[in-house]
Amino acid sequence: MRTISLKVNGIVKEVAVEDNELLLNVLREKLGVTSVKAACWRGECGLCTVLLDGIPVKSCMTLAVEADGKEVITAEGLYSDERAKKLMESFVKHGAMQCGFCTPAFVVTSHYVLSKNPDIDGEELKKELNGVICRCGTYYQIYEAVKDAEKYYKKEKV
């Protein structure tokens, strides 16, 4: 058991973890952060994606101790980011969700993608989002939602 320090959605948390504990389980079970989901537990579906120091990682494949001293952001933590909020609004407007279980992962991933490159080419965008699975098949709507939100990230850049 060791104590690690995580800044989760803006709040610094000290939490005691075992070396073999996964970031996903610590976030959900110990810190009650259920805005990160999981569906395959082996890095295939992308639903457990969080931003770790700004980089998307799959939290079911990440040891909690690896994240010591780092910042974790999940979808709910993005609500306070004005651009991300517009991105979320675009998801809502385009009906880019059905059951919604994958939606936080798509929000987190597409926020990262647009922050990095708001002029992203359509085919490249599909590739960037290919690591998250939506079984309801809302890919068309998500694509439109993300494309539509590019403008907010461009503004920020200028």
Add this chain to the structure above:
Amino acid sequence: MTYKNVGKEVPQADSWLKVTGTLKYAFDINFPGTLYAKLVTSKLPHAKIKSIDISEALKVKGVINVATGKDFPYRLGLYLSDRDVLAVDKVRWIGHPVAAVIADSLEAAEEAAEKVKVEYEPLEPVLTVERALEKDAPLIHEKLGEYRVFPGFHPVPGTNIANVFELKHGDVENALKEEDTIIIEETYRLPQISHVTMETQNVLAWWRFDDYVEVWTSIQSPFATRYLMADALKLPVNRIIIHAPPAGGGFGLKAGLGWEPLVALLSKFAGRKPVKLVLSRAEQMTSAPARDGFIAKVKAGFKRDGRFVAYKAEFYLDAGAYADYTINVARTAGYSADGAYDIPNVHVTSYAVYTNKIPTTAMRGFGHPENHWALELTLDRAASVLGIDPVEIRRKNLLKPGESVRATGERVREDEGDPQKVLSVLAQAIDLNHVERASEPWKIRAKGIALLVKAPSQPPNAGASAVVKLNEDGTIDVLTGNGSMGQGTPTSLAILAAEAFGVPLEKIKINQLEMVSTDTNPYTWQTVGSRGLFSDGIALLRAIEDAKNQIKETASRVFKVPVDDVEISEGYAYSKTHPWIRKEIREFAMGYTYPDGTTVGSPVIGRGSYAPILNTFLDANGHGSNTVFHTYGGTGVELEIDLLTGEVKVLRAVQVYDVGKAIDPLLVKGQMDGGFIMGLGSALFEQLKFGEDGKVLNPNLITYYVPHFEDMTASMESYIIETPQKDGPLGARGVGEHVMVAVAPAIANAIFRATGVKINELPITAEKLWKAIKEQKPELIDKALKSFFEEGIKEVEQI
């Protein structure tokens, strides 16, 4: 009729919770002190359990208890009680839960699960339908005759046949014998596929100290589950409280009865502490049910002019180890085998057959992906033999609303929808006979279509009910039993409520967006079969009518006018004859109170309910009336086949559905597009693969491949047709499942039409198609290779 809310593109009401990840699914619900359960599963497909040694498991620190089948001697099932809670006496498939560990941490539960030792005496496994039906095949359910069976089903004790259903209409044998009848004879197959709901099945249960059992679960059927659990555990129905938060996908997997009885019993077994079971993806794909495997032996007769005169089919559903829900899938595939066509002579026999493989259950489409795979391919094969266009052969044989009679003897209602219009819109959009050149000389461009019709498959008494409450400020709370799993029905119900009450949508709160609880929500049978908007919608409209009548009653006293002079609109109650006499409806919410405190009326609470009262069970010939509405639709595809690899790339998809009335076109289109994607997966990728011992070889999302972002087609067009259903809520009918049914047949038909290559079994993987082309049309590959190596490379040199 112009509407204020209906027909507008409205996002799902819980969208903001979804984008922030703060919507609470069953997966997210936990109490401090909850114990964890872990399954121990069978490593053999068919074996007697000689002994189970739990002593080592109990020694693991943190383990509370380990339960085995003997601890829970209950039989479970919806249509057929062929399921045990944990394996009793024998195991029936690799993955069959044999024991369950309860511990205070997941880690301890997982460690202990590995330490449970089970000793088996292997029995001969029955791994194919063919073997299961042989006279000397071992019995998978020796006590089939003792199981509880729902009316209208026919298991055959002493065999591996869990159900047999027969549909007879006209005289098939004679029609097939007629000299001028042209026969198409084929065998079609579908593999077992997995629902892959993103939220795996999970249950939190607490057997309380007052002997109430409270369960939070990811489920489509809280009420059916409550009843079936009570029945199995011999408890009064209201001692069980099922909470169903929104499900992270359902697709039929979460219909009927799931893991709730097991986890509830584990809670009791662990000293009445709350216990949670979450299935891993691997457990979900090996220990929980999949969609049935399917074999169809079809003999179809056509006249030269394209008339479809006879359809003889035998369906065999590989139900796996438990056929509980699948017996109704088999029955449904049987009675709706004639699809959207008027076929005068039909004889279908549909069997659900036990094998020692993963059990099966309902899945989106419920028998229709199965029977339409056979029917819609047969039509294109016939079209090819007869030299008729695929559109024309369908046009000639489509059911005629108000005239035709289905093979079940049901007359096709006049307001059932417009199949001809569906076909016309589809034909125009896809333009079958105009096929562009492929992008490369070694590729072939192809177009194909398929149609479908489907009704909810439900018992004749599948009811629904609704309650509406008017609040002090004029906002309205709506309660139905219809659950939320992404299909969007609760949002559509809210729109219906706003429209019917004549208030803005923002005033409506629909409670099941957070949770359906059996002790607070009104009853509905299940959230399945695309029945929600129709059944719960009608109940809701009746509840609103009731509430409005209560308001009118009070208003008439306050206005001092007759009740039938009071009308409600735009949030006001007013007198029709003296329209200046009006008051906001909120003033009547808790009864109307005069300035002196005198109150007339009382709080407004409307109730409404619905049952498909004219429905019956089907008789021995499969005749009767067991449907409430049918939805017609069709899919068209344009695709490219790479002859060098056998890869199929769908470039363009067209979906056309007659939904009666699109209450929320945004959600209807979402279903059409999403259903296409799921259909695409089943057409090109998905298949549970079995080892020689019946073990699932690909219980993961790497080698069981579901569509990803990059698989979306470049173009997706969805067309909504609105031919109102007179008794539907504002004319609407359901469409949630239908949207995936015609996709695979359209793709197979496109391939056949362009190449002449027959693919009778899904999925159409690159290797399968490549081998089929090599076998059936090797010249196509030879030509492709020639152009690839000669023309193709010459082009390269010129660059």
Add this chain to the structure above:
Amino acid sequence: MSFTTPYFTLPKFVYFKPKNIEEALGMLKQHKGRAKVMAGGIMLVNLMKERQIFPEYVIDLKNIDELKKINVTENGIEIGSMVTAIELQNSKLIKEKCPALAKAASFMGDRTLQHTVTIGGNISVGMPSTDGLPALMSMDSVLEVRSSEGKRFLPSSELVLGIGRTSLKEDEIITKIIVPNDEKVMGTYLKFINASEVAIATVAVTVHHEKKKLALSVGAIAPRPYYFDNSSLQWNWEGSVAENIKRASDVVYKAVQPMSDAVASAEYRKEMSKILTARALKEVFGGA
């Protein structure tokens, strides 16, 4: 690797995060046979979840900066083993000098995982469908392998012995990949997948126009990638490209003896090796 994970938790282990190579190598020596090295960690975590391995110690290399560098030295281009798949794709140098590797990196798991996956981790898992290895083989690269005893250089073609088996000893770490630093290098990497994320066949090609040197590697079809060069492909630099490509494809077709598994049959893999070889060569020579 079974791809089957019924478990949510990992077996117990002690986690180390050394700051430099020497420290890491020391730990490996101290706990020889009981420790596993963690690079990106994807494969390691999955194998632990599958209960296929039970290391007592996990030595995470993510803190070792010297393994994350790409340098040009007199030996050639030196790629640290902890360079991630994203970094490989974004590196101008790698794109220019190691095009097959840059392309292969774009297939190492999905885009999210590519932030985590490292080249060293990718090749040392020893899976037939590993993307990095065919690319490295087509570039005739050499691996710098270190242990506390010293270092050795291992041709990339000699790394994998069989499925999940490599020639790395228990106390060894791949520290660098050394690629010849040539001008005018062309190359590509093609991956053929269908109805599964596991590849049916992969082909990497690297061509040095000035040196008149061509090497091609076919992966995913057998436990170890196949390697072909100018002479085994009977490449004739004076002859027509079309004939060369046809001949090379035939050579590959005749030479390979693929495996059958749940992903594809041997027959199909053989045919696809031919098609993919031709496509890869067409892509490279088409762009020349």
